[in-house]
Amino acid sequence: MTAHPDTIALAVEDLGKSFTLHMHGGTRLPVVSQVGFEVHAGECVVLGGPSGAGKSSILKMLYGNYLAGSGHIRVRHGGALVDIVEAEPRAILDIRRMTLGYVSQFLRVIPRVPAIEIVAEPALAAGVDRAAALERASGLLHALNLPERLWRLPPATFSGGEQQRVNIARGFAGEHSILILDEPTASLDAANREAVIGLMAARKATGTAFVGIFHDEEVRARVADRIIDVSVFAAREAA
Amino acid sequence: MMSGASRTPLLSARSLAKSYGGRPACQHVSMSIDEGEVLAIVGESGSGKSTLLNLLSGRLAPDTGEVRYRMRDGVERDLARLSEAERRLLARTDWGFVHQDAALGLRMNVSAGGNIGERLMAVGDRHYGQIRDTAANWLTRVEIGVDRIDDKPTAYSGGMRQRLQIARNLVTSPRLVFMDEPTGGLDVSVQARLLDLIRGLVADLGLAVVLVTHDLAVARLLSHRIIVMKQGHVIETGLTDRVLDDPQAPYTQLLVSSVLAA
Incomplete structure (x- = not known):
């Protein structure tokens, strides 16, 4: 990459992770080591490699959901690069509100909250006024073909694909300059996969950086600017 | 919200300790909470979480350590140095306390x-x-x-x-509400409704909440940060989803793996 350093949205350096299972005699499960890559504004970097290589764990560390064992995850937040690995919980929450969004594989439903409110919430949290946030949520739910009669209902009873579309709409509703996508298209049909690709293209054009996992090869080929095979970061056990 | 306009926390505690008849219920606990922040204190019964809540809310005097609160005039005060009248006024206005047993x-x-x-x-x-x-x-x-x-x-x-x-x-x-197992002892459907109500009110009003619960699902739904306690000690602290999804301490791993879904 010869991109200008000012366009760096996310820089991962020497990142390592292992799990210690205290319930199982302190067994150590190495996950990854010496992970390093950069993602620039408007770029989509896809993590590839076999299952179990640590792709999802890397995404969770980027979001501060998993604790990094070593290294740095620098995120451009409010004009400065902030290291997620060293950031206080309150700083991470602020980064998640304004800079770093995450679309997981499954929607974590909240009892009684209607779909449209779930989708509008990241926009409200980022300071968008209520009318504009609801309008944005409507636009996203439309784009993802969720029938309008479902919008005012809590998604607990929705199908897997419908819940996932609510989840994606929520992920795109904020003001985030970096979006982490963990297999967002896994349970979608062709039309909705196309819709997600369209949403990504529109956000890339305005400078949003993406890091994601896409198992569908066609989708991956269309969205990825670069594919990083994370098996090169396989953790090497110290003897 | 938590944008950090003021860097002084709303409530902070330093090196709190409390024993009952020589048996320590709370040891070396330091913490702080900002405006608009929800902090869950989790642990099993006997872990000291209710003692900590009572120390933080001035309902119990610590053996050592101090609790400071930033009053509405912006001045930080040591709870132990408030007059009884000041303490009562605080409890009736700027604070709330939600008991598990509503009769209390x-x-x-x-x-x-x-x-x-x-x-x-x-x-x-x-x-x-x-x-x-x-x-x-x-x-x-x-x-x-x-x-x-x-x-x-x-x-x-x-x-x-x-x-x-x-x-x-x-x-x-109030700016700060203490909650002691607010959904404990209620039917599951009643619990869900109450949790949703609390969640909405806390967000709308920008309340800071110190929430004691043994229910990790409640902590996940309501809190930003978690303090895990065992035998009067803080075992682990951090972002709620980080502590629940990637627990580091042996005791936290045991706690998280002991529930069906949190």
Whole structure:
């Protein structure tokens, strides 16, 4: 990459992770080591490699959901690069509100909250006024073909694909300059996969950086600017 | 919210310790909470979490250590140095305390409207019509029919009592609310409704909450940060989803793996 350093949205350096299972005699499960890559504004970097290589764990560390064992995850937040690995919980929450969004594989439903409110919430949290946030949520739910009669209902009873579309709409509703996508298209049909690709293209054009996992090869080929095979970061056990 | 306009925390504790008859219930606990932040204290019964809540809320005096609170005038005060009158005023206005047992937080022989109005009168409100209107408004906000305003809490279900207790606490616009197992002992469906109500109110009002719970699902739904306690010690702290999804301490791993889904 010869991109200008000012366009760096996310820089991962020497990142390592292992799990210690205290319930199982302190067994150590190495996950990854010496992970390093950069993602620039408007770029989509896809993590590839076999299952179990640590792709999802890397995404969770980027979001501060998993604790990094070593290294740095620098995120451009409010004009400065902030290291997620060293950031206080309150700083991470602020980064998640304004800079770093995450679309997981499954929607974590909240009892009684209607779909449209779930989708509008990241926009409200980022300071968008209520009318504009609801309008944005409507636009996203439309784009993802969720029938309008479902919008005012809590998604607990929705199908897997419908819940996932609510989840994606929520992920795109904020003001985030970096979006982490963990297999967002896994349970979608062709039309909705196309819709997600369209949403990504529109956000890339305005400078949003993406890091994601896409198992569908066609989708991956269309969205990825670069594919990083994370098996090169396989953790090497110290003897 | 937590944008950090003021870097002084709302409430902070340093090196708190408390023993009962030589048995330590709380040791070396330091923490802080900002405006608009929800902090869950989790652990099993006997872990010291309720003792910590009582120390933080000034209901119990620590053996050592101190608790400081940033008053509405912006001045940080040591709770132990407040006069009794100041402490009472704080508890009635800028703080709330939601008990697991609603009977501890309500006056059971006073009407629902009276329970809410009492807190308003404690801060000098004297206009009966306004007090009743405010009480009716709060009953609606906690999803209790206004036609129940003259009923006593003894005639209410467990879930309604808990919602009334919340209304009574929030009517004076406190900045900080302590909650001790607010959903404990309620049916699951009643719990879900109460949790959703608390979640909405906390977000709308920008409340800071110190929440004691043994229920990790409650902690996940409501809190930003978690303190895990065991035998009076803080075992682990961090972002709620980080502690629950990637617990580091052996005890936290045991706690998280002991529930079906959190």
